[in-house]
Amino acid sequence: MLGTHILLVDDHTLFRTGMQMILTQVGGARGVSEASSVREAFDFDESSVDLILLDIHLPGLNGIDGIKPMREKFAGVPIIILSASSELASIRQAKELGAAGFLNKAALAEEIVNSITHVLGGGQCFPAGVDSQPAPAMHTGGHTLTPRQTEVLIYLCEGKPNKLIARELDMSENTVRVHVSAILSALGAKNRSEAILIAQREGITN
The missing domain is CATH 1.10.10.10 (Winged helix-like DNA-binding domain superfamily/Winged helix DNA-binding domain)
Known part of the structure; x- marks a missing residue:
């Protein structure tokens, strides 16, 4: 993920700060833009975004419902849903709506970076037990x-x-x-x- 620009959409400032450190210091991301809602995310230029991390629980339009409009706005940009839980129904719904992955917020920094790198490479990152597994190398x-x-x-x-x-x-x-x-x-x-x-x-x- 070295050199990429990531859009992080989450309404918790403390979490965004910690995730930004992981993305830049561990993952080597070129930059991380932050938004606290889907509406705020729409203010960013789609041409500058390489990947979107979208929290499942957001004020206004939630992450699951926000997948479709975000995919329309940021055409071709992969979206990974972030959640504090790993409910299979939510994971499958995110996949069906076109998300490229689903990450638990408690995941280790290395796991987060590896998952994002895999998605940027054209794969998918979903927990075990979901019908669709990462695209094989x-x-x-x-x-x-x-x-x-x-x-x-x-x-x-x-x-x-x-x-x-x-x-x-x-x-x-x-x-x-x-x-x-x-x-x-x-x-x-x-x-x-x-x-x-x-x-x-x-x-x-x-």
Whole structure:
């Protein structure tokens, strides 16, 4: 999640402060914007947000009911629901409405960061027992890439710039940059050109 900009929507100031420290100091997020309600969240520019952490209990429109309008406002930006409980009904409802994950507020910092990183990579993070499990990583040519990273790599091999990839995959340019960085790391490549050569040589995108 290094270099990403996260929008944190929660009405508890103390929790937002603690979460911001985790996201920036442990996760390396580039920035964290804060809102205390869905209405306040709508004041932010969708093009600058890479991921949304949305509390399930909010004044006015709650987190579950806020998923649909937030997805419409922030098209292509993954949403992870935050909750102090892990009720299976709420988790399933969040998944059905299009959330990319569901995190318990009591989760350890490392678990939070790992879950967010997985979602930014195109996966999902839901507790065990939910029908939909995280998207499996793809093992190609000895390298491990998420399905979303493989999609980005395909476009890289076609010579498309980040801006065009973002448009094709309905995500922000910064999210594309995060994916590219993860791809370079997974392939052991120093730059985009080397990553393309490795992908073509090993038939990863075929």
